[in-house]
Amino acid sequence: MRGIYRNFIQYADKKLASGPNARALLYKELARLGLSAFDPGAKVVWSTGYGIPMVLYQPFQVAPFDFEYAGSYLAAGGRAGEPLSVSNKLGYPVDTCSVHRMALGADELNLFPRPDLLVSTTHFCDGKPKCNDIFREKYNVPFHLIDVPLEKDEGALGYLEAQLGKVFSSLCELAGMAEDESVLIKPIQNYNRVLDLMEAVNTLRKQKPSPYLPGNRCYTMNMTGSALFGRPELVDIYGQFLRELKASPREGGPDGGEKFRLLWLLAGPTYPNNIFETFKEYGARIVAEEFTFELMHPLSEERPLRSIAEWILNSRFIRPVEERIEAILQWVKDYRIDGVVSFTHLPCRQGNGALYWIKHRLNERGIVFMDLEADICDASTFSPDKARTAIENYIQMMDTAR
Amino acid sequence: MKQREDQEAMKIGWLCSYTPVEIPLAAGLIPVRLDAGDMLLQKPNPFIYQMLCPYVRAVFDRALQGGFGKPGGVIFTKCCDGMFRLHDLWKAHLPDQKVYILPLPKIQSKEAVHYFAQALRRFSESLGSHMGIRITEDDLREAIANVNRLRSAVSRLYHQRLEKPRVMPYSKLHSLIRECLSIPPEQALSRVEKVLEDFQNRPTDPSVTEDGVLVSSSTLDQLSIIELIEKSGLTVLADDHCIGLRHFDGQVSEEGDPYLSLAERYLKRRPCSRMQADPSHLHRLVQEVDETGVKGLILVSLKYCDQAGFDVPKLRAMLKDRRIPMLTIENDYTAGGLGQLKVRIEAFAEMLKEEF
Numbered sequence: 001m002r003g004i005y006r007n008f009i010q011y012a013d014k015k016l017a018s019g020p021n022a023r024a025l026l027y028k029e030l031a032r033l034g035l036s037a038f039d040p041g042a043k044v045v046w047s048t049g050y051g052i053p054m055v056l057y058q059p060f061q062v063a064p065f066d067f068e069y070a071g072s073y074l075a076a077g078g079r080a081g082e083p084l085s086v087s088n089k090l091g092y093p094v095d096t097c098s099v100h101r102m103a104l105g106a107d108e109l110n111l112f113p114r115p116d117l118l119v120s121t122t123h124f125c126d127g128k129p130k131c132n133d134i135f136r137e138k139y140n141v142p143f144h145l146i147d148v149p150l151e152k153d154e155g156a157l158g159y160l161e162a163q164l165g166k167v168f169s170s171l172c173e174l175a176g177m178a179e180d181e182s183v184l185i186k187p188i189q190n191y192n193r194v195l196d197l198m199e200a201v202n203t204l205r206k207q208k209p210s211p212y213l214p215g216n217r218c219y220t221m222n223m224t225g226s227a228l229f230g231r232p233e234l235v236d237i238y239g240q241f242l243r244e245l246k247a248s249p250r251e252g253g254p255d256g257g258e259k260f261r262l263l264w265l266l267a268g269p270t271y272p273n274n275i276f277e278t279f280k281e282y283g284a285r286i287v288a289e290e291f292t293f294e295l296m297h298p299l300s301e302e303r304p305l306r307s308i309a310e311w312i313l314n315s316r317f318i319r320p321v322e323e324r325i326e327a328i329l330q331w332v333k334d335y336r337i338d339g340v341v342s343f344t345h346l347p348c349r350q351g352n353g354a355l356y357w358i359k360h361r362l363n364e365r366g367i368v369f370m371d372l373e374a375d376i377c378d379a380s381t382f383s384p385d386k387a388r389t390a391i392e393n394y395i396q397m398m399d400t401a402r
Numbered sequence: 403m404k405q406r407e408d409q410e411a412m413k414i415g416w417l418c419s420y421t422p423v424e425i426p427l428a429a430g431l432i433p434v435r436l437d438a439g440d441m442l443l444q445k446p447n448p449f450i451y452q453m454l455c456p457y458v459r460a461v462f463d464r465a466l467q468g469g470f471g472k473p474g475g476v477i478f479t480k481c482c483d484g485m486f487r488l489h490d491l492w493k494a495h496l497p498d499q500k501v502y503i504l505p506l507p508k509i510q511s512k513e514a515v516h517y518f519a520q521a522l523r524r525f526s527e528s529l530g531s532h533m534g535i536r537i538t539e540d541d542l543r544e545a546i547a548n549v550n551r552l553r554s555a556v557s558r559l560y561h562q563r564l565e566k567p568r569v570m571p572y573s574k575l576h577s578l579i580r581e582c583l584s585i586p587p588e589q590a591l592s593r594v595e596k597v598l599e600d601f602q603n604r605p606t607d608p609s610v611t612e613d614g615v616l617v618s619s620s621t622l623d624q625l626s627i628i629e630l631i632e633k634s635g636l637t638v639l640a641d642d643h644c645i646g647l648r649h650f651d652g653q654v655s656e657e658g659d660p661y662l663s664l665a666e667r668y669l670k671r672r673p674c675s676r677m678q679a680d681p682s683h684l685h686r687l688v689q690e691v692d693e694t695g696v697k698g699l700i701l702v703s704l705k706y707c708d709q710a711g712f713d714v715p716k717l718r719a720m721l722k723d724r725r726i727p728m729l730t731i732e733n734d735y736t737a738g739g740l741g742q743l744k745v746r747i748e749a750f751a752e753m754l755k756e757e758f
């Protein structure tokens with residue numbers, strides 16, 4: 001991982017030599033945080049960036065680390081082969097999520113910083129708590145598995161808040177700090193400022209045509225950025241991102257101009273691929289993505305832990321799929337979407353289990369849906385030709401549907 | 403026809419072993435476990451994702467074919483990703499069936515027990531409201547007592563069978579259990595007690611442990627797989643799956659708040675692999691291996707079951723420490739899969755015989 005983070009810094013410094021660049025600033029900050037976890041005496045908390053807002057960890061002198069994100073960075077850096085192979089040799093099933101297989105394999109190769117505390121949640125998928133349990137046993141460190149309730153009522157909030165309270169106590173103990181929820185106020189303020197900027201970005205993207213963004217840029221900015229939620233540096237990074245977006249062409253642009261507006265569901269590939277280049281050839285712009293909305297819920301300074309509980313419960317992946325479908329339909333309307341692309345990470349049962357019903361409900365409203373089968377980390381299953389054919393067919397479908 | 407429809411409406415389907423069947427029993431319903439039996443996945447189903455648990459897919463196939471009739475409802479728990487999506491698809495494609503979904507904490511803290519108890523109380527109110535009745539705490543206590551008696555009887559049967567496994571092959575025990583999970587507990591108790599009576603008159607079998615194995619799985623409905631194991635010459639002495647002994651583990655306290663008692667029992671009973679328990683599912687499983695003296699373990703892993711899949715390396719290591727051989731076979735609910743299982747089971751049986 002240290003090598004990956006140093007590469008981030010190299011990339012960032014090179015880019016920043018020509019002027020401010022949001023992505024470069026983001027990667028530099030991520031790398032700084034990531035490398036700090038390897039410092040002697042560093043206190044490291046393994047957590048989940050999209051499951052629990054990282055705001056929770058900012059007041060403490062700890063380095064939050066997300067093993068799923070780290071696995072993705074390794075895959076993006078062309079280093080997926082060895083961890084996946086190690087995971088297979090250890091006996092983990094090959095048909096389970098490659099993100100988790102990456103994490104298990106990379107950890108076995110001692111690529112990750114040693115944790116002092118593990119914090120995770122039960123929502124999103126079965127694999128994450130299981131991986132955490134494996135790590136708990138290996139490292140013999142405390143593990144808070146936050147059991148996320150099914151409902152979103154007062155009882156559920158109370159239950160979740162009580163669990164977050166225990167995590168907060170553990171963090172205070174780890175950092176040698178007195179328990180005082182008000183330490184979360186500053187990180188919450190920073191997050192809310194970033195949220196305002198993310199809203200401003202979204203407002204720009206709602207325009208028709210939307211400003212050009214390469215590939216799945218907003219998804220990667222937001223997902224990787226979530227690791228820094230609560231840090232003041234992220235405010236500047238998003239400020240820069242917004243400036244870049246404002247300056248980006250709406251008419252014309254590297255893709256020849258917007259012809260189709262896409263909503264992107266779930267995750268994305270971390271390895272080099274031709275998916276976004278192919279979309280670009282046909283002027284198909286991703287103007288909104290589901291995971292961005294997953295990360296965007298305001299936090300309150302009044303009752304920080306309660307507010308974080310609300311943030312978690314706002315996830316559309318906790319309750320029955322109809323809630324997710326209603327949200328998708330609303331985004332289709334708000335962003336004037338021509339087509340919805342589901343990145344069907346094959347082993348993702350929670351994301352894809354009801355995929356055909358989602359498709360059916362969208363088709364009922366005349367919305368053209370694409371089931372883009374690929375893997376997040378494992379490039380061995382990816383076929384550029386197949387992806388191109390599928391995308392070209394989809395473009396035709398969208399064109400016909402107009 | 404109407405009478406048959408009325409009878410069916412008095413049934414309520416359930417799938418997950420953590421379903422508190424006492425509540426529908428208290429409402430006067432008959433909880434019926436939904437399974438696909440030995441049904442195989444033969445045709446692609448355009449409504450359900452292919453890389454999903456084959457048990458879930460098989461049950462869904464059967465439901466769409468009308469294989470479960472028209473029960474008065476179906477109770478789901480949010481026990482795993484596959485089951486949760488099955489709930490979504492059931493609601494979507496079988497809209498005339500009333501569907502309930504219960505949360506299921508993965509942890510056993512005091513707060514989790516209280517939260518689950520509240521959820522069970524709400525479920526009870528919702529079920530009662532749908533039926534136009536009020537489920538009283540007395541009704542619930544009576545149902546609890548009945549199910550407790552059944553649990554106790556089944557546990558005794560398992561323990562007695564350990565000494566005399568040839569009196570009742572595991573395939574017969576498995577069939578009896580599956581029957582018991584779909585009839586009122588009083589009837590189930592009567593059947594189990596009849597078998598227990600028969601056991602009492604039979605001598606202990608001293609050669610019993612020579613070829614004894616434990617069969618572990620997420621859920622194991624398919625008699626065909628069990629028969630393959632028995633035909634290979636192995637004796638299944640113990641089990642660890644959702645319709646085996648662990649389903650009957652632990653009693654619900656008959657004192658105090660019945661919802662709290664239900665929550666306590668269900669969250670703290672012998673766990674399955676989805677629970678984050680202490681002692682863990684794996685530790686309890688290995689304890690069972692130690693206590694029963696089995697010579698090997700057969701893990702019938704459901705394809706795409708992430709819960710169980712992540713456990714395999716750790717389980718293998720724990721059994722290796724005890725010098726207990728383990729066979730992992732993948733059950734994908736296909737005919738071709740069964741053929742492969744036969745070969746692997748027979749080879750494992752040969753290996754065990756040579757070793758012991």
